[in-house]
Amino acid sequence: xxxxxxxxxxxxxxxxxxxxxxxxxxxxxxxFMLWRNEPSIILGRFNDINQxxxxxxxxxxxxxRRNSGGGAVYHDLGNINYSFILHDKKIYSLxxxxxxxxxILYDTGINGSLAFTHxxxxxxxxxxxxxxxxxHNNIILxxxxxxxxxxxxxxxxxxxxxxxxxxxxxxxxxxxNLSEFMNALRDNIGSEFMTLTQExxxxxxxxxxxxxxxxxxxxxxxxxxxxx
Amino acid sequence: MIEFDENLRYTKxxxxxxTLDDVIRVGIDDYSQASLGDIVHVEIMNNxxxxxxxxxxxxxEATKSxxxxxxxxxxxxxxxxxxxxESPTLINLDPFGEGWLVEIKADNLAExxxxxxxxDYKKFIAR
Numbered sequence: 001x002x003x004x005x006x007x008x009x010x011x012x013x014x015x016x017x018x019x020x021x022x023x024x025x026x027x028x029x030x031x032f033m034l035w036r037n038e039p040s041i042i043l044g045r046f047n048d049i050n051q052x053x054x055x056x057x058x059x060x061x062x063x064x065r066r067n068s069g070g071g072a073v074y075h076d077l078g079n080i081n082y083s084f085i086l087h088d089k090k091i092y093s094l095x096x097x098x099x100x101x102x103x104i105l106y107d108t109g110i111n112g113s114l115a116f117t118h119x120x121x122x123x124x125x126x127x128x129x130x131x132x133x134x135x136h137n138n139i140i141l142x143x144x145x146x147x148x149x150x151x152x153x154x155x156x157x158x159x160x161x162x163x164x165x166x167x168x169x170x171x172x173x174x175x176x177n178l179s180e181f182m183n184a185l186r187d188n189i190g191s192e193f194m195t196l197t198q199e200x201x202x203x204x205x206x207x208x209x210x211x212x213x214x215x216x217x218x219x220x221x222x223x224x225x226x227x228x
Numbered sequence: 229m230i231e232f233d234e235n236l237r238y239t240k241x242x243x244x245x246x247t248l249d250d251v252i253r254v255g256i257d258d259y260s261q262a263s264l265g266d267i268v269h270v271e272i273m274n275n276x277x278x279x280x281x282x283x284x285x286x287x288x289e290a291t292k293s294x295x296x297x298x299x300x301x302x303x304x305x306x307x308x309x310x311x312x313x314e315s316p317t318l319i320n321l322d323p324f325g326e327g328w329l330v331e332i333k334a335d336n337l338a339e340x341x342x343x344x345x346x347x348d349y350k351k352f353i354a355r
Binding site for chain 2 (some may be wrong): 068069070119132133
């Protein structure tokens, strides 16, 4: 296992959280972070919003585009996101990280069979975690969702394509609330906490304003985002 | 088995570059395409855009993974390979040939000499 810094992030603003994740990639540290978003659609880098989202069902839901690949996902406060950031010239596969997450989930106490199938983590044949990656200059960002206690009906409603999904909570060996589950995940990663300085937080806010609150980036995925 | 082309220069971000008359052709190497898997989408900056070495000039999406492509040298994008935009899998099939991405009219053609030789790149990958 890598020696990673753990970032404690209580923000539930998806634009801020994606800006924070991108900023953390620039720091040169190996990082692990758990985070949650208010109800939001998080589009994959090249997704056409009209092809994957039922926009009329998205009242009061944020729509934000991420850097990584894959399809659109729905986040709410019952979903936990995890991010691994590594600095290595080696390109790590999706399954490399999925195996780590599966081990952590088993260690945390799950009843049932976990498997990485079609690039998703499945629990008894239902998707509980989607994964995606972003690579640049030997930085590897691998992130994913963990449906803990999400509104599964909402997923079917807002996304045009969604397979069978399930929440993790009903399959826990010992019931935990979301906060206890997040703490258990962090304990199983076992890394040292790191906090950002005011100057660094200012940079995250600046990136959020320039990019993740930029209509062209979120709606159209304009290519040259570095120059937004 | 990862293949290397001895006539190319390489970057730490896994791009290759070679001089063709007055332009420098750019692509991604065999190690990248093999590690990423099936490439499904390519986006490249428009012809006429000035890029600076180390800056992003495009992106590719493989299985749920997006990788940024850097400009190996500074200059103006003079030609984009439309074939890979239409058939991204060309990069998997022939990364050093039909799967090239762009040609850059370099500000300074000699800048390519600052990139890694194949032997240096092999050492870099193996480290």
